[in-house]
Each structure stands twice: as C-alpha cells, then as structure tokens.
Amino acid sequence: MKQRRDTLLALAFLAPAALLLTGVVFYPILQTFYASVCEVDRKGSPGAFGTLKNFHDLAASDVFTREIIPQTLVWTAVVVVGTMLISMFVALALNEHLPGRRLLRAIVLLPWATSLVITAAIYTWMLHPTQGPVNGLLRAWHITDTPPAWLARPELAFASVIAVGIWVSIPFTSTVLLAGLQAIPDDLYEAALIDGASAWQRFRAITLPLLRPVLLVAVVLNVIYVFNSFPIIWVMTEGGPANQTHIIVTWMYKIAIREREFGQGYAMAVITFAFLLVFAVVYSWLFGREEVDRL
Amino acid sequence: MTRWTIATLVALLVLLVAGCPQQQPTETIGGGPEAPATGGDRTEVRFLAMEYDTNTRPFMQKVEQQFEQANPDVDVNIEVIDWNAGFQKLSTLIAADNAPDLANIATIWLPELADLDVVQPLDDFVSEEMRERFIPMTLEGAQYQGHLYGLPIAVSARALYCNADLLAQAGKEPPANWDELVEVARACNNPDEGIYGFGMQGAKVETDVYWYYFLWANGGRILNDDHTRAVFNSPEGVEALQFCVDLIHRYQVTEPDPTAYDREGLQELFKSGRLAMMITGPWFWGMLKEDVPDLNYKLAPIPAHTDQVTMAVTDNLIMFESCENKDAAWKFIEFFYDPELRLEWAETFGMLPELKEVAESDYITGSEQWSLFMSLLPTGRFVPLHPRWTTIAEEIKLGVQEAQLQTSTPQKALDAAAERVNRILAQAGGEAE
Numbered sequence: 001m002k003q004r005r006d007t008l009l010a011l012a013f014l015a016p017a018a019l020l021l022t023g024v025v026f027y028p029i030l031q032t033f034y035a036s037v038c039e040v041d042r043k044g045s046p047g048a049f050g051t052l053k054n055f056h057d058l059a060a061s062d063v064f065t066r067e068i069i070p071q072t073l074v075w076t077a078v079v080v081v082g083t084m085l086i087s088m089f090v091a092l093a094l095n096e097h098l099p100g101r102r103l104l105r106a107i108v109l110l111p112w113a114t115s116l117v118i119t120a121a122i123y124t125w126m127l128h129p130t131q132g133p134v135n136g137l138l139r140a141w142h143i144t145d146t147p148p149a150w151l152a153r154p155e156l157a158f159a160s161v162i163a164v165g166i167w168v169s170i171p172f173t174s175t176v177l178l179a180g181l182q183a184i185p186d187d188l189y190e191a192a193l194i195d196g197a198s199a200w201q202r203f204r205a206i207t208l209p210l211l212r213p214v215l216l217v218a219v220v221l222n223v224i225y226v227f228n229s230f231p232i233i234w235v236m237t238e239g240g241p242a243n244q245t246h247i248i249v250t251w252m253y254k255i256a257i258r259e260r261e262f263g264q265g266y267a268m269a270v271i272t273f274a275f276l277l278v279f280a281v282v283y284s285w286l287f288g289r290e291e292v293d294r295l
Numbered sequence: 296m297t298r299w300t301i302a303t304l305v306a307l308l309v310l311l312v313a314g315c316p317q318q319q320p321t322e323t324i325g326g327g328p329e330a331p332a333t334g335g336d337r338t339e340v341r342f343l344a345m346e347y348d349t350n351t352r353p354f355m356q357k358v359e360q361q362f363e364q365a366n367p368d369v370d371v372n373i374e375v376i377d378w379n380a381g382f383q384k385l386s387t388l389i390a391a392d393n394a395p396d397l398a399n400i401a402t403i404w405l406p407e408l409a410d411l412d413v414v415q416p417l418d419d420f421v422s423e424e425m426r427e428r429f430i431p432m433t434l435e436g437a438q439y440q441g442h443l444y445g446l447p448i449a450v451s452a453r454a455l456y457c458n459a460d461l462l463a464q465a466g467k468e469p470p471a472n473w474d475e476l477v478e479v480a481r482a483c484n485n486p487d488e489g490i491y492g493f494g495m496q497g498a499k500v501e502t503d504v505y506w507y508y509f510l511w512a513n514g515g516r517i518l519n520d521d522h523t524r525a526v527f528n529s530p531e532g533v534e535a536l537q538f539c540v541d542l543i544h545r546y547q548v549t550e551p552d553p554t555a556y557d558r559e560g561l562q563e564l565f566k567s568g569r570l571a572m573m574i575t576g577p578w579f580w581g582m583l584k585e586d587v588p589d590l591n592y593k594l595a596p597i598p599a600h601t602d603q604v605t606m607a608v609t610d611n612l613i614m615f616e617s618c619e620n621k622d623a624a625w626k627f628i629e630f631f632y633d634p635e636l637r638l639e640w641a642e643t644f645g646m647l648p649e650l651k652e653v654a655e656s657d658y659i660t661g662s663e664q665w666s667l668f669m670s671l672l673p674t675g676r677f678v679p680l681h682p683r684w685t686t687i688a689e690e691i692k693l694g695v696q697e698a699q700l701q702t703s704t705p706q707k708a709l710d711a712a713a714e715r716v717n718r719i720l721a722q723a724g725g726e727a728e
Contacts, residue, residue, distance in 0.1 A: 042407060042682075043390040129555050130489055131567070151498070152552030153700070238499045241554035242696040257383065259686040260407075 029273070036270045040263035044256075054267035061264075063243060064251065071158070072227065072247040078162050079226045083169040084219065090170060091177035092207075105178070112171035120235035123164045127151055127236075151237055154244030161233050161245055165226060172225075173218050180214030181207070216287055220280050227276060248272055337370040338620040340627055343388075343395040344373050345381045345610075347449065347644045354643055362630050369623045389413055396618040397627065399448045399610050402436045406682040408613070409439050415614040416442040420625050428632070432673060433649040436609035439680050445611030446628065447649040451576045452605045452671050453508065455598065458483075459591035461490065461571040469572075469595035473512070473538060476572075476598040480548035483571035494561040494573030495543055497553030497699045503691040504606060504678070508574055508597050509535035511604040511676050517691075518679045518716075523724060525716040527691065528709035535600075536698050536705035543699060553699055566590065576608075577668050581645045594667045596674075607675025609649070647672060683723050690715045 036054055038046035058064050094105055111119065126132050129149035138147040151157045184207065192202050208215075230249045233239060239246035239254060246254070248268055256265025344355050355373045362371055374395075376384055382404060388394050394413060408414050421443060426434070429447070437445040457469045465482035480492025496505040507517065515531030518524065526532075543549045550556060550564060562579060564570045566587050574597055583590055597605055612631065618624050630636075634652040641648050641659070647668055648654045659665045681687065694712030697703040703711070 043386045043411070045390045128560075129552060130550075130564070130569070149552035149555040152555035240498055240696065241700060242693055242702070254689070259683075259689065260386075261686070 032266055032269050032273075036263075036266035038263075040266060042260050042262070044260070044262035054263035057261075057264050058267050058271075067243060068246050068248055068251045071245070075158075075162060075165070075247050076223060076227045079165040079169060080219065080222045082162070082166040083173050083222055083226075084215075086166065087170050087173035087177055087218075090174040091181055094174070094178050095181040105175075108174055109171050111168060112175075116168060116229075116231040117235055119168055120164065120232045123160075123167075124151070124236050127160055152241065154241055157237050157241060158245050161236050164232050164236065165229060168232065169222060169226065173222060176214060176218045176221075177211065180211045184210045212287070216284060220283060223279060223283075224276050228272065337368055338623045339370045339372065340397065340618075340620060340624045341395040342371060342373045342397040342627070343381070343385065344375045345378045345399050345401075346375050347378075347646075350643050351375050354640070358631065358636065362627055365630070366623075366626060369620075369626065371627055392617070394615040394617045396620070396624045397612065397614055399612050400445070401610055402608065402680070403678065403684045405437060405444055405611060405613070406439055406680045406684070409442075409444055410682050413616050414444050415616045415618065415621065416444055417446070417614065418443050420614075420621075420628075421446075425629075425632075428650050428652065430649055430651055430654060430672065432607065432675060433609055436607070436677055436680075437611045437613075445613035446632065447609035448612040449608075449610040449644065450647040450649045450672070451578070451608050452647060452668050452675050453574055453576050453597060454605065454668060454671060455572055455574055455595045456565060456579060457572050457593045457595060458565065458568060458570065459593045460568075462593070465571075469593055470598050471596075472598050473509075473600045477542070477546055477548065480542070480572065481546060484548045486547075486551070490569050490571070491550040491564070492548035492571050493542060494556070494564060494570045495539060495549040495553040495699075496556055496558055496561055497696060498555060498560065499557035501558055503688050503695055505574065506536060506539055506691075506695045507606060507676075507678070508604070509539055509600070511606075512597065512600045512602055513538075514601040518681070518687075518720070522679055522681050523720055525713040525720070527716075528706070528713040532709055533706050536695065536709060539695075540698050540701070540705060544701065554696055577647060577664070578645050580664050594664055596667075596671055603674050605671045605675050607672065607677055609677075681720075681723070683719050686719055687716050690719070 034049075035046040037049065037051060039048045039051055039053065040046055090108060094101060094108065098104065126134050127150040129135060129147075129152065132150075134150070135147035138144050148156055150160045188206050188210075189202055192206060197205065227247075228249050229247075230253065233245055233247060233250050234253065237245045239250045249272065252265050252268040252272075255261045255268070342355075344351065346352070352375045355375055359371050359373050363369065378401075381400075385394075385398060385400070385404075385408075389408075389411065400408065405414070433447040433450050434443065436447060437443055455469060461483045462469065462479065465479070467479045467482050470476040470479045476493065482492075483490065484492035496502050510517070510527060510532050513531045513535040515527060515529055515535060517527045519526050543553055550561075550570070556564070558575065561570065561573050562575060562582065565573050566583065568587075568590060580592075580594075583592060596603060612628060614621065614624050614628070632650065634650055634656075637648060637650050638653045638656055638658060640646065641653060647665075648656075648659060653659065654669055659669060678684065678688070690712050694703075694708040697708040697711075698705045
C-alpha cells in the first residue's frame with residue numbers, strides 16, 4: 001500500500017517536468033522526423049507524407065557530401081581532442097595547491113558566462129587583418145612584418161574558428177574534469193608515493209582510470225555541443241570563404257532559413273541527430289565498461 | 296546495471312541535450328505597441344513593419360496616431376520587427392493563415408510571396424493619377440509577372456565614396472571609368488602605410504553584388520530575360536571578374552585578402568581613413584557624419600566601362616490577399632504616401648525619395664549627396680526577381696570568391712557557377728509548370 005502511494009507521489013512530482021519536456025523537446029524532435037519524410041513547401045510546413053526526396057536532394061549535393069560532412073568531422077574531432085587535452089592540463093593545475101587557487105578557478109570559469117555570439121564577435125575583431133590586436137602583437141614582437149588575414153584564406157579561417165571553438169569549450173570541460181579529480185581520494189596518491197611511483201605512473205595508474213566516468217561524460221557532451229555549435233562559425237565567417245568553414249549546422253541554417261529549402265534542413269537535422277545518437281551509444285558501449293563492473 | 300542500461304541512459308542524455316533549443320542567431324526586438332482595446336465597430340488594419348533602425352518604432356507610432364486621428368473609424372496596429380526575423384515571422388503567420396494586412400518587404404521576397412498567391416496585386420487600387428506621382432523606375436521593383444504587387448518604400452542606390460584628402464594628396468579627381476579607377480587607386484595606394492586604393496568586398500552577404508557593379512558596367516547581365524538561363528558567364532562577365540581579380544592581384548591596389556572583408560569591414564576601413572575609394576549606399580554618409588565628422592569625402596557615380604550603372608534596391612509596401620478590410624488598408628497606404636511624410640521618412644532613414652514631389656523638394660535638390668544619388672537612380676539595375684534568388688546569389692558569390700582566392704580562373708569559376716544556377720533555374724521552372 002505504502003509503496004503504491006510512493007509511486008503515485010513520484011509520478012506527481014515527475015509530471016510537470018515530463019509535460020514540459022514533451023512539449024518543448026520531444027514534440028519538436030518528432031515533428032522534425034515526420035517533416036523530413038514529407039514534401040515540404042517553401043513556408044516550411046510539411047505536406048504529403050512518405051518521400052525520401054529531402055534525403056535524396058542532400059545526397060545529390062556535392063558540396064554537402066564532399067565538403068560539409070568532412071569539414072564537420074574535422075571540426076568536431078579537432079575541437080574536442082584539443083579541448084580535452086588542454087582542459088586536462090588546466091584541471092590538473094587547478095587541483096594543485098596553488099596560491100590563489102579559488103581566484104584562478106573563477107577566472108577559468110569566466111568565459112563560460114559570456115555569450116558565444118559576443119565571444120565570436122570579439123575574436124573577429126582581434127583577428128582583423130590590419131586593426132586586430134593579434135596581428136598588432138605579431139608585428140610589435142617582430143615575429144612577422146606581414147601577418148596573415150586570418151579569416152581570408154580557407155585553411156587559416158578554419159584553423160581560426162577551431163581555435164576559438166577550443167577556447168570556448170575549455171571552461172566547461174576543465175570544470176567537469178576538476179570535479180572528477182577532487183573526487184579521487186588523496187590516500188591513493190599517498191600510498192602510491194610510499195611505493196615510489198613517479199608522477200607519470202600516478203597519473204596513468206590512479207588519475208586516468210578513476211577519471212574515466214567523468215572523461216566519458218565530458219567527451220560525449222563536448223561532441224554534442226561542438227558538432228551542433230552554430231554561433232562561432234556563423235559570426236566569424238558565415239561559413240566562408242567559398243563555403244570552406246561551413247559545418248552541418250551552419251549549412252542547415254543557410255539552406256533552411258536563408259534559402260528556405262526547409263525539406264533539406266529537416267533532413268540535415270535528422271542526420272545530425274542520428275549521428276550523435278549512434279556516436280554516444282557506441283562510445284559509451286566501448287568505454288563505459290569499467291564503471292559497469294563497479295556499479 | 297548492464298551495458299545496455301548505460302547505453303540507453305546516454306542515449307536519453309543525447310536526446311535531451313541535442314533537443315535543447317539552440318541559441319537563436321537573431322532576436323526579435325520587442326513586440327511593438329500594444330493594440331488599444333478595439334472599441335465598437337472600428338475596422339482593424341495590421342501592419343508588420345520591418346525595422347530599418349531605432350527610429351522606425353517612434354516614426355511608425357507617430358504615423359499610426361496621425362492616421363487614426365484623421366480616420367477614427369480605422370484602428371491601425373503596427374508591429375515593428377527586426378529585419379532578420381521578419382521573413383520567418385511572415386512565413387509563420389502565412390502558414391497559420393494569420394497573415395498581417397500590410398507589410399514592408401525586401402523586393403527579393405516578392406516573387407516567392409507572389410507565387411504563394413498571398414499578395415494582393417495593386418493594379419486596380421493604384422489610380423493613374425497616383426502612379427504619375429512616382430518616379431517611374433522605382434515602381435519596377437514591384438512589377439512581377441505583369442502585375443504591380445507593391446509600392447516602393449525604401450529606395451536606395453549605390454555610389455563610389457572617395458576619401459577627398461587621399462585623392463587630393465595624390466592630385467586626383469574621382470575616377471569616371473575603369474582605366475581611371477586603376478590610375479587613381481594606384482596613385483593613392485600606399486600599403487606600407489596601410490592605405491589602400493580601392494576597397495573590394497569578398498566576404499559574406501552581397502559579395503556577389505560588388506561584382507555586379509562591374510558586370511553591369513561592362514554591359515553584362517545576370518540572367519536572360521525570361522529567367523531560364525544564367526548569362527553572367529558571358530565574355531563581359533568574365534572580363535568584369537578578371538578586372539576585379541586584377542585590381543587585387545595584378546595592380547595590387549585593393550586591401551590585401553578581400554575575402555576577409557564584408558561590407559561593414561570595408562566601411563570601417565574607409566572610416567579609419569585608410570581606404571581611398573569604395574562602393575556602398577546612401578546610408579553610409581549618415582554613418583560618416585556621426586562617427587568621423589572630420590573625414591572629407593566625395594561622392595561619384597560607380598566607374599563606368601561600356602555602361603554607366605548603379606544598383607537599385609526598393610523595399611516594397613505590400614497588401615495581403617487575406618486582408619479583410621482592403622479599403623481601410625488602402626486608405627492607410629494612401630495616407631502613407633503623403634509627400635510631407637515621405638520627405639520626413641527620407642530625412643530620418645537616409646532613403647531616396649520615390650515620389651517626384653519629394654525628389655523636387657529643396658531638401659533633396661539643395662544637397663550635393665542627395666542630388667547625386669537621385670541623378671544615378673535612372674541608371675539603376677535591379678537584381679532579377681526570381682523566387683530562388685537567395686540561392687542563386689549564394690552560388691554566384693561562391694564563384695566570385697573562388698576567383699578572388701585564385702583557386703579558380705574567372706572563366707572556370709563563372710562557368711561552374713552558371714551550371715549550378717542553371718540547375719536551380721531548371722528546377723524552379725519545373726515546379727512552376
């Protein structure tokens with residue numbers, strides 16, 4: 001009897017959140033899935049159901065298959081790997097007993113509080129070919145007298161947006177990793193020290209394995225965020241020059257919102273979703289074993 | 296817990312995170328003045344007004360008040376909305392059968408809306424007498440498939456802005472044609488000091504337009520008459536693009552790496568006094584006056600080659616088919632084209648007048664800048680009115696950028712772009728049938 005009451009109570013508590021999620025998350029997702037297999041008009045409303053035209057149109061687009069998809073994969077891989085490596089160093093450093101550690105932690109978190117659009121606009125200005133401080137410093141320190149126009153050439157522009165992508169991902173990632181580090185009991189390290197383990201051995205044998213669940217979450221979340229990240233690229237380059245910095249989500253905006261090919265937009269949203277889902281499941285399958293044993 | 300449970304949990308996590316609404320790139324600014332409680336039998340007219348700048352809202356509020364004072368039986372509701380969000384909002388309203396009665400739209404949206412049969416042709420509303428009051432070419436922007444679909448509300452053209460001090464130092468006058476452009480740009484160019492002869496746009500929206508200035512000046516055209524084929528890769532087009540590429544790479548008189556500069560980027564460069572010449576619109580002199588009042592500048596027509604041209608843009612005030620009180624809505628339109636009001640509009644927003652009476656006013660004829668732009672207007676060309684214009688422009692922009700980056704020759708880049716555009720045209724033609 002009591003158990004039944006508890007269940008009812010639990011359901012009552014869950015209901016508002018469930019309703020909200022259904023309305024603002026699940027419904028739009030299902031609607032997108034539905035519209036992607038419909039004929040879609042130029043107003044974006046789905047018409048006749050049951051066609052793969054939208055996906056065919058996408059597959060027939062050379063730009064999408066030969067440029068946008070590879071660029072998206074490079075963007076995601078480089079930004080996530082770069083972010084994880086740098087954030088690891090930052091987290092390890094902040095976990096040490098440094099003077100002013102609290103202040104440093106706050107500073108690392110600060111960029112997170114800034115809107116991505118503003119960050120991207122500031123970087124656009126910093127990278128300005130003639131008036132930007134980046135090239136100003138390069139000239140002032142005599143590193144080069146003819147610094148490049150960062151956003152003008154496809155390769156440099158792509159490298160630039162990737163660097164900014166890494167920069168904005170560090171606060172979140174290093175905070176998550178730091179929390180993971182703090183959860184590792186100190187006595188493990190003390191025991192290892194007594195056994196004469198080197199810093200690298202301690203990192204390999206204690207830190208990494210115990211950090212694994214946190215690393216898993218950090219990688220999965222970062223891949224999702226970065227894969228879907230719109231503002232940085234759109235503000236800095238709008239996908240240019242010559243489409244060379246577009247990723248799926250900016251291409252989706254260009255195709256669906258600007259050019260109002262909503263059908264292809266829906267198809268891209270579904271592809272993105274499917275990719276991320278498969279990635280997350282496979283990744284957690286491969287690397288989630290350790291804590292399966294522990295749970 | 297099994298591996299499957301973990302995998303499912305992670306999958307759910309993805310569902311949640313990936314489903315969260317992304318940051319919107321643009322934001323609707325406010326919702327406009329609230330509608331006063333509609334008393335009794337006043338007929339309502341809803342006007343969705345795209346915002347030109349911060350003056351739009353107060354201006355529209357004033358118009359609303361004045362009109363309602365003169366017409367107490369009509370209740371006008373003007374909602375001011377940001378341009379970028381405008382088309383989306385309009386599309387949503389149309390899809391929900393809740394279109395406003397009036398809206399000011401970009402001319403490039405017109406074919407698309409007209410094809411949806413939601414725009415009211417105004418042929419029967421505009422009297423011969425009223426038509427006479429407009430400068431004829433300004434009405435062309437709303438002429439689509441034999442009907443007049445709207446009235447011009449924000450006319451503009453483009454001209455060559457010259458930094459007068461830089462030109463004077465070099466002992467030059469504004470160039471009239473391509474040869475002189477090269478000569479003047481060379482004389483003013485001083486890359487060591489960070490000063491460049493001519494600004495070339497290569498990034499973001501309207502990169503293609505910057506090339507049309509040269510295409511049109513060389514007698515070229517973008518599409519053929521019935522919009523079934525791309526003709527911009529004609530010898531005239533290739534020569535025009537080659538000239539742009541030469542300005543960058545052969546004569547080296549532009550800022551280096553134009554693909555880093557959008558229109559705003561060029562305007563900033565001009566404002567900082569480091570650009571001798573660039574092509575842009577009438578809004579720019581207002582910015583110059585406000586931001587760098589000490590900068591001496593001169594206006595000139597866009598340098599000609601075989602033809603003297605400029606680009607004309609007219610946003611249009613349209614009425615929707617679904618409007619229930621067309622007479623009331625029309626009454627408002629007539630009120631809106633009051634010469635005094637339109638002069639105030641021109642002064643407030645820096646738009647060129649579309650009414651002859653306003654164009655002949657002392658305010659316009661007494662100003663050098665206004666007169667120059669008005670004199671250019673008859674040479675104005677419109678971009679083709681095609682429902683897929685945005686997509687077409689993106690393809691052309693890609694070709695222009697490839698040539699600027701020298702990853703392709705002008706001929707190859709334009710041929711490839713023409714092929715892509717032809718595919719879009721064929722597709723659109725097929726749909727129309």
